[in-house]
Amino acid sequence: MNIRDIALKAKVSVATVSRIMDPGKKGLVSPKTRAKVEKVIQKYHFVPNRSAQALSKHSTHTIGMVTPFSPEIVRSPYFEGLIAGIIEGIKPLSYDIKWIMVRDDEAGGLKLNDLMQRHAVDGMVFLAWRLMAELVKEIEKRTHLPAVLINDYDAHIRSSIVYCDNKPGMKQICAFLAAKNYSKIGMLRGPENVSPDAHERYEAFKAGLKQHKIGFHEKYTEKCERFDEQSGFHAMERWYERGDLPQVIVCANDDLAWGAMRFLQKIKVRIPEQIGIVGYDDAPRSEWTHPQLTTVRQPTEEMGKAAIETLIKLISGKDRKPVQIKFEPQLMIRESA
Amino acid sequence: MNIRDIALKAKVSVATVSRIMDPGKKGLVSPKTRAKVEKVIQKYHFVPNRSAQALSKHSTHTIGMVTPFSPEIVRSPYFEGLIAGIIEGIKPLSYDIKWIMVRDDEAGGLKLNDLMQRHAVDGMVFLAWRLMAELVKEIEKRTHLPAVLINDYDAHIRSSIVYCDNKPGMKQICAFLAAKNYSKIGMLRGPENVSPDAHERYEAFKAGLKQHKIGFHEKYTEKCERFDEQSGFHAMERWYERGDLPQVIVCANDDLAWGAMRFLQKIKVRIPEQIGIVGYDDAPRSEWTHPQLTTVRQPTEEMGKAAIETLIKLISGKDRKPVQIKFEPQLMIRESA
DNA sequence: CGGTTACATGTAAGCGCTTACAAAAATTAA
DNA sequence: TTAATTTTTGTAAGCGCTTACATGTAACCG
The missing domain is CATH 3.40.50.2300 (Response regulator)
Structure with missing residues (x-):
């Protein structure tokens, strides 16, 4: 059932049928023929062929x-x-x-x-x-x-x-942590080759600390290989072995945060009492994990x-x-x- | 740049170009012309128009x-x-x-x-x-x-x-619970109008208990309005108010299970020590919630x-x-x- | 009432491809 | 060498739609 069949049955030309099918061409057909043709269209359940339309209109919608x-x-x-x-x-x-x-x-x-x-x-x-x-x-x-x-x-x-924008997120984190009177704040950094996020978040983190006059040392920082849970786990492990853990750890994304939490829980560190964790992304899991993750929501x-x-x-x-x-x-x- | 342009530049007919573009028509063109035409195709980055192909071939792929x-x-x-x-x-x-x-x-x-x-x-x-x-x-x-x-x-x-199939899932649950020597097993049932799952799982549950000679009463059952967390929460609440909670509760899906857990945790019931919970679906969350949910995985x-x-x-x-x-x-x- | 204008409909030329069929070229057979 | 085959290429008719343009019809005006 194509446009020609309909035109035949309705005793009009294909052009008329085409005009009726096109909602943009409202006024171009007399109400009388329109009614007549529409009846036929209904009856045969005519649906125009998308490929033909696309070919003719140069747009696939x-x-x-x-x-x-x-x-x-x-x-x-x-x-x-x-x-x-x-x-x-x-x-x-x-x-x-x-x-x-x-x-x-x-x-x-x-x-x-x-x-x-x-x-x-x-x-x-x-x-x-x-x-x-x-x-x-x-x-x-x-x-x-x-x-x-x-x-x-x-x-x-x-x-x-x-x-x-990454900056306001980190800024909010730092302000929040400053208000809580944390003085030794660390960060689990992301890999800088995948997206600019890792670098931006790190820079924003440093800027945030500075703004609140909180001391920063590069050693309060650990780099992760990838942006996933496993990397977070291992980074945390390395950090633990070299010692000198901070009071809170800001992570470059939620996955890293979960990895870190998993390691800390494994070695029986209580969160947030002994060490606090902050994530970034607000993945849905954040609400379900135990404890629920403090994080930054992007309006995806x-x-x-x-x-x-x-x-x-x-x-x-x-x-x-x-x-x-x-x-x-x-x-x-x-x-x- | 369309097939005719290419044909022109390569000094062949459109049919030849078309045959070269169609991987199903391997042998139909001499190696010499093929090479010649392919060079032109490469040069102009020719990609055939999908809509035209679809129209002509009666298939959109x-x-x-x-x-x-x-x-x-x-x-x-x-x-x-x-x-x-x-x-x-x-x-x-x-x-x-x-x-x-x-x-x-x-x-x-x-x-x-x-x-x-x-x-x-x-x-x-x-x-x-x-x-x-x-x-x-x-x-x-x-x-x-x-x-x-x-x-x-x-x-x-x-x-x-x-x-x-729902039956084997419930069967496994019942076998597992029976092996753990639970004797009073309840169920949070789903709404039966949405999908046949609710009914099937309920029937399979009863059959499973019977098979392991575990007593069943309809009152060890609570119906939920929908298949979501909130319904699970409220159903659990109702059950708690009317009293007589079982040792384990099998839920018609994971969402109900989480809802139930949330209510139980709220009233300080320890899971699984005081009441056990079993879900159905193995949503990814199952691994992250606390405690991790025992559930049934469908190979989605x-x-x-x-x-x-x-x-x-x-x-x-x-x-x-x-x-x-x-x-x-x-x-x-x-x-x- | 003829001439002008506005509106309604129809005609036909594409859109860019595929493919049946025809024609030409190359290969093989006799 | 010529005829019969096989292989390669070309010609042209669609596929189902849109739309510029032509034609036809109705309405309006002086």
Whole structure:
């Protein structure tokens, strides 16, 4: 059942049927024919062929959600929020959403244009794009493409991006700890090669301490290999062996915090009585672990939503000027510090 | 840059270019022309237009992942596993995956064919489809459509489905509790209108007790309004007020279990020393809550993967016979019982 | 009432691909 | 060498829609 069949049955031309199907062409058909044709459309449950429409209109009405190709990704709480936001953001539009997963090995040779063509999308939002760095390098050059990045901002990025500023988060943490009169505050630092977060959070941490006149030594710091629980565990272990543990430990993300807590609990250190722990990200687990983790919430849902809205504007707008949107994090005070 | 441009530059016909682009048509072009044309393709980074291909081939090489339209859905750990499995399953194929979210209000009038046409997909897998019951009723009739359901099996379903059997799970729980010499075992039951799970698990529970000659009374049971934490909390509260708590409580899912635990902890009942708790689903949280939850794991990842594989077979096969695949759950013994 | 204008509908040329079929070229057989 | 095959390439007709343009019809005006 295609548009011609309908036209035949309704005794009108295909053009008329097409005009009736297009909500943007409200006034172009007389009420009488419209009624007649709509009856036929209803009767045969006619749904126009998307591929034909796309071919003809040069637009697929579909956007691509680009992620690295790893099942673990959906496991991450960070994604959870982002995706929820994307879903929410796409609701009022009638865009379809295609999940484009990019393998590491293919990321190198890919061009952005290719991606869009190959998957037939009008625009793309990139999640965890640091992991596809090769691909995304191009975004820097072709800033007119309808693509928006989420998070991992750093100063030289010129393309459209939605991100959450690290500084206020650390600032809030330091203010909170200062108010609690902690004087010896340490940090579990993240790996600096994965995303700018590790470095930014560390710098913001130092700045925060300084602001509250709390002493800082590099030795009140331990570097982690990755941003995961295991790394946190091992880093804590190393620190314990070399001795001189601080009163509170601020961790570069929640996973590191849990790893650290696990080690401390193993050696029977009580949290927060003996050592306090602060995380960063407010993964849902934070509320369920014991003790509940004091951490910093990034408004992932809002960010996902903003990303979609930005993208749609880019797609439909004439002037494709890159847009950069900053969000503010918020300290969530719970039990671990 | 389209196929005609390439044909022109390479001084061949479009048919030749098309044949070269199609990996299924390996032998149809002489090595010499192939080399010549491929050079041009490389040079101009030619990527064929998906919409045109789809229109011409009557296949979009895209499958739809159908879920209710609610952001909360991605929050559920059950989804996490399923989606991870779907990603994993789609890896070796080169199908695209489109996330189709169905609003409650639109689900009524929709036809499956419509859905496929409207979103340009070759087949669909349905997650949490009980929540779109109206839509899915049709699947029962049109069993030849390339669509597969995940979970929520009940006996009269004739379409393709991948599901996890509830009986062995409860059986394992009862065997375990019997071995621990519990004699007074209760259950927090789920709402029976949402999915057959509530009823099945309850029946399996009774059967399990019987098998191990453990006494059962309906009063060792409390019904919950929904399958969530709050309902578990309130149900436990009611039970506590009416008194006569059992030694262990088997919960119809993990959320109820956490709700129950939260209430018990609030009134300072020690778990598992005073009352044991068993859940069902093995949501990731189970490992992080305190105490860790003894529960039953459904192999969600494997199920997601199986669903995709089944679907692809349905799409490409000639005979579209419905396939039903059953998975077995597994008891995860942890701290809460 | 003829001429102008506004509105409604139809005609047909694409959109960029695939593929059946035809034609040409290369290979083999006789 | 020519005919019969096989292999390679080209031609052109779709796939199902949109839309610029042409045509037809109705309404309006002096």
